[in-house]
Amino acid sequence: MSADTRAPAARRRRRTTLIVALGVMVAVYLVSVLLYAVGGQVTDAEGDEPEKWDVKLSVVPQSVDAVRDRVTMQIDVIEAGPAGDGFVLNETLGVLISGADGDRMIEFGSSGVASPVAVELVTDGVVERWPFDSHVGETSIIAYRVVDGEPEALRTWVSASGRVPGWSIAAEEIDLGLQAEFDGVSEGVDVVQFTATRSGSTIAFGIVLLGLMIVMPVLVLSVAITVYRGRRRVEASFMSWMGAMLFATIPLRTFLPGSPPIGSWIDFLIVLWVIVGLIGGLAIYVAAWFRWSPRQDAG
Incomplete structure (x- = not known):
């Protein structure tokens, strides 16, 4: 092959290499943008509305601290049930939260519209596996009110929603055999499992x-x-x-x-x-x- 024919072939190879490199860069950019657009959502696998429920609570994850293994969540009252009208409270509504860091009993006052309360859920994960680490926490949330000086448990429907930048969080109801007494009858209580992944x-x-x-x-x-x-x-x-x-x-x-x-x-x-x-x-x-x-x- 002469020098005259080798030169155009070399130029074509360089041009092809440049086009392929640019194509790969554009593809990586588009994939990154797409992943950012669809990521960060909180997936709630709650299914259909329960047959019986008295109070509906909303759980919105706010942030994930992978080093401390904590997920900060905001709990808000959507339907107060017998404790009020809609999200307006007529009496104090208490919420018992298992798996929380710190105080596991919070109260929404009877002064009107309930204000959201932030809690930290303890999770289990290995941050050293970044970016493929997974942090899992389980909690059961039961609302109650005080009747004649005694706490009365209320059937609680928990829904999860929101968006945490940089994280994908899945909320799933699982049955661990927990029981609680509602209206004098022992019933099963579902546990909500939160799984946070990058x-x-x-x-x-x-x-x-x-x-x-x-x-x-x-x-x-x-x-x-x-x-x-x-x-x-x-x-x-x-x-x-x-x-x-x-x-x-x-x-x-x-x-x-x-x-x-x-x-x-x-x-x-x-x-x-x-x-x-x-x-x-x-x-x-x-x-x-x-x-x-x-x-x-x-x-």
């Missing part, structure tokens, strides 16, 4: 950022090895570029969504070796500088 957009963001971190030592090592072999001229200014890459590693690490704790698997499998690769590339480039730079005559 949203697809958060996972995509983290994977892309980790991929960019991996690219840095690859570029540095490619340049350093090429220069050391004498295929490119030594440029001392490239050392500052490599140093900038090295100092950018930690800011990129702290920019990961959800702030994975120090000591996560990404530190041992990715971040550590990114730093090793960058320092190794810098060392090879310094060796190339000593090898190929012209020596100055002393004196």
